Amino acid sequence: MFINTPSKKTSNPTKEKTNKMHIFSGNYPYHPNSYQKKLNIIDNPYHKNHRFVFMHNGQCLASVDTDVILFFKASDLKKEINSSDCIFLGEFNDNLIFAHELNKKESGSLEKIGAFFNLRILAGNLSIEESNFVAKAAILIDWHKNNKFCSKCASKTKQNLRGQTRKCSNNKCEYQIFPKLNPAIIVLVMSKNHCLLGRQKNWPHKQFSTIAGFVEPAESLEDTVVREVFEETNIRVSSIKYHSSQPWPFPSSLMLGFTAVALSSKIKLNDNELEEADWFSREDLASGLIKLPPKLSISRALINGWINYKY
Numbered sequence: 001m002f003i004n005t006p007s008k009k010t011s012n013p014t015k016e017k018t019n020k021m022h023i024f025s026g027n028y029p030y031h032p033n034s035y036q037k038k039l040n041i042i043d044n045p046y047h048k049n050h051r052f053v054f055m056h057n058g059q060c061l062a063s064v065d066t067d068v069i070l071f072f073k074a075s076d077l078k079k080e081i082n083s084s085d086c087i088f089l090g091e092f093n094d095n096l097i098f099a100h101e102l103n104k105k106e107s108g109s110l111e112k113i114g115a116f117f118n119l120r121i122l123a124g125n126l127s128i129e130e131s132n133f134v135a136k137a138a139i140l141i142d143w144h145k146n147n148k149f150c151s152k153c154a155s156k157t158k159q160n161l162r163g164q165t166r167k168c169s170n171n172k173c174e175y176q177i178f179p180k181l182n183p184a185i186i187v188l189v190m191s192k193n194h195c196l197l198g199r200q201k202n203w204p205h206k207q208f209s210t211i212a213g214f215v216e217p218a219e220s221l222e223d224t225v226v227r228e229v230f231e232e233t234n235i236r237v238s239s240i241k242y243h244s245s246q247p248w249p250f251p252s253s254l255m256l257g258f259t260a261v262a263l264s265s266k267i268k269l270n271d272n273e274l275e276e277a278d279w280f281s282r283e284d285l286a287s288g289l290i291k292l293p294p295k296l297s298i299s300r301a302l303i304n305g306w307i308n309y310k311y
C-alpha cells in the first residue's frame, strides 16, 4: 500500500558536500565505540530516546503531512514490542534507531500516522543519513526472514546481538550467521564520443542503463566487469577504473561502479540477458531519445559523469 509521493526535503547539506556519495550509502551516523556502549541500554524499546523504522513487506512507514517523518516511537504501534524483535540500526540525532517488521494487521493499525512506501519512491525524499537507515532496515529484515534455520544442523536460529547476527539455538552447535550481501558491478563503457547502454526486456519502453551483473565466486571485480560486458554485449574492455559504490536494498546488493574503455565496437547480445544494447552520444542522451535510469541510482551518476566529461 502506498498513497501519494512524500514531499521533497528542501535541504540536504551532506549530499551536496559529497560528490560521490549516493542515496542509501551511510554517513557513519554512529561511532563504533558508542555503539558498543549503548548495546547495554537498548533492551527497553519504550525508552524515550528510542525510535523505530517500521517495515512491512519491503515497504517503509513514513508520515508525509508536512515533511517526511521516518522514525516513530514504539508506543505508536498498538501492540507491545519485544526487544528480541528489534533490530538495532544505529544512532541519529541523539536517538537510537531500530527496525521492526510488522505483520499485515499491525501495519493496518498505523494508517492514521502514515503510509507504507516503496523504498525507491521514499529514498529520494530523505536525507542521505535517513536513506541509509531505511536501506539497512530493509536489508537486515530480509536477511532475518530468510535465515530462520541453521545451515549446519537445521535447528532454529534466533536473533543475536540486537539483530546484527543470528545464532543457532542448538547448544551443541551455536553457529553464528552474519548478514550476507550480494556484490554486483555496474560499468559505464566508453568509446570515443559514445557510451554503451543496454535495456532489459522487462524495463519500461526506451529505458536504458549501464551494464551490470553479479560478482561470481573467485572473480576479482575487474574480472566481473570484463565478463559481464562481453557476455551481454560482446564488447571487450580495458582501462577499468573504480568510480564509487552504492548499497542497493532490493533486496541486499552492493553496487560497485566502474568506468571502462571499449576495445571493440560491434555489439552482439551473447547471453540474451539484454533485449537491446547500443552506443549513444551525448547529443543522443540530451535529445530525450531514451529514458535514463532514476536519479538516485549509481547508474545515473556514472552516466552524468560521462556527459560532463569527468572520465
Ligand SMILES: [Zn+2]
Residues within 6 Å of the ligand: 150, 151, 152, 153, 154, 155, 168, 169, 170, 173, 174, 175
Ligand atoms: Zn546449528
